[in-house]
Amino acid sequence: MRKNIVAGNWKMNNDLAETQELIGDLKLQLVKEPTAEVYVAPSFVNLYNTFQSLKGTAIKVAAQNMHFAENGAYTGEVSGKMLQSVGVQTVILGHSERRALFNETDEMLSKKVNAALMHEMKVIFCFGEELKDRKSEGHFEVVKSQLENGIFHIDRAAWKNVILAYEPVWAIGTGETASPEQAQEMHEFIRGLVSDKFGEEIAEDVSILYGGSVKPDNAREIFAKADVDGGLIGGASLKAIDFLTIVNSFD
Numbered sequence: 001m002r003k004n005i006v007a008g009n010w011k012m013n014n015d016l017a018e019t020q021e022l023i024g025d026l027k028l029q030l031v032k033e034p035t036a037e038v039y040v041a042p043s044f045v046n047l048y049n050t051f052q053s054l055k056g057t058a059i060k061v062a063a064q065n066m067h068f069a070e071n072g073a074y075t076g077e078v079s080g081k082m083l084q085s086v087g088v089q090t091v092i093l094g095h096s097e098r099r100a101l102f103n104e105t106d107e108m109l110s111k112k113v114n115a116a117l118m119h120e121m122k123v124i125f126c127f128g129e130e131l132k133d134r135k136s137e138g139h140f141e142v143v144k145s146q147l148e149n150g151i152f153h154i155d156r157a158a159w160k161n162v163i164l165a166y167e168p169v170w171a172i173g174t175g176e177t178a179s180p181e182q183a184q185e186m187h188e189f190i191r192g193l194v195s196d197k198f199g200e201e202i203a204e205d206v207s208i209l210y211g212g213s214v215k216p217d218n219a220r221e222i223f224a225k226a227d228v229d230g231g232l233i234g235g236a237s238l239k240a241i242d243f244l245t246i247v248n249s250f251d
């Protein structure tokens with residue numbers, strides 16, 4: 001059975017004090033055991049203190065990126081081995097901001113996926129079309145190619161450590177969400193692709209998250225769709241009450 005998952009991507013927000021404040025609020029307001037698996041992804045510099053502060057709670061910590069190499073002359077980069085050494089077992093890869101602003105290609109991403117999986121880390125693999133793709137009705141093709149070139153090379157056994165996150169770029173930070181029907185249509189398509197290549201069992205087990213302007217007031221109807229197994233949350237994850245409302249939006 002696949003899990004419901006909600007992950008908060010804090011992006012480049014929150015310094016040390018703000019991070020501690022948000023974690024404090026999350027701990028105070030996390031009154032009941034969530035029915036979903038919950039992650040937060042702070043910036044690299046705040047990973048260790050976040051991990052320490054959330055120990056013993058139901059909230060897990062993810063990184064927003066990592067390099068594919070183990071170590072070496074890659075100024076400014078962080079490896080999977082380093083992440084694990086500070087307690088981080090999960091990494092977001094392929095976010096559209098990394099693809100668009102930092103020129104991450106499918107080829108680089110496939111190497112990062114390999115490195116993370118080699119370390120037995122969990123990967124939250126992001127992909128999604130731009131507005132122009134949707135307008136030209138090329139969105140299914142774009143998503144298919146991002147999956148085929150970024151992650152469909154992995155072994156069947158590695159899928160237990162993969163979470164997929166469909167994030168249409170036009171819905172990120174814009175206040176415009178995909179409708180629940182648009183999300184479901186794409187998620188069903190994605191699960192079909194996984195099934196065609198890796199078989200129905202793996203396809204049924206993989207959690208597929210939706211990301212893009214998920215808020216407390218729209219999460220429930222999006223998560224209610226059969227192939228939507230939760231969300232990757234940006235803006236609304238920066239406020240504890242909003243994030244936890246979203247975490248508790250499964251029927």
Ligand code: 13P
Binds near residue numbers: 095212
């Ligand atoms: P918003 O929820 O702010 O639209 O961001 C979504 C996102 O990019 C999560 O990774």
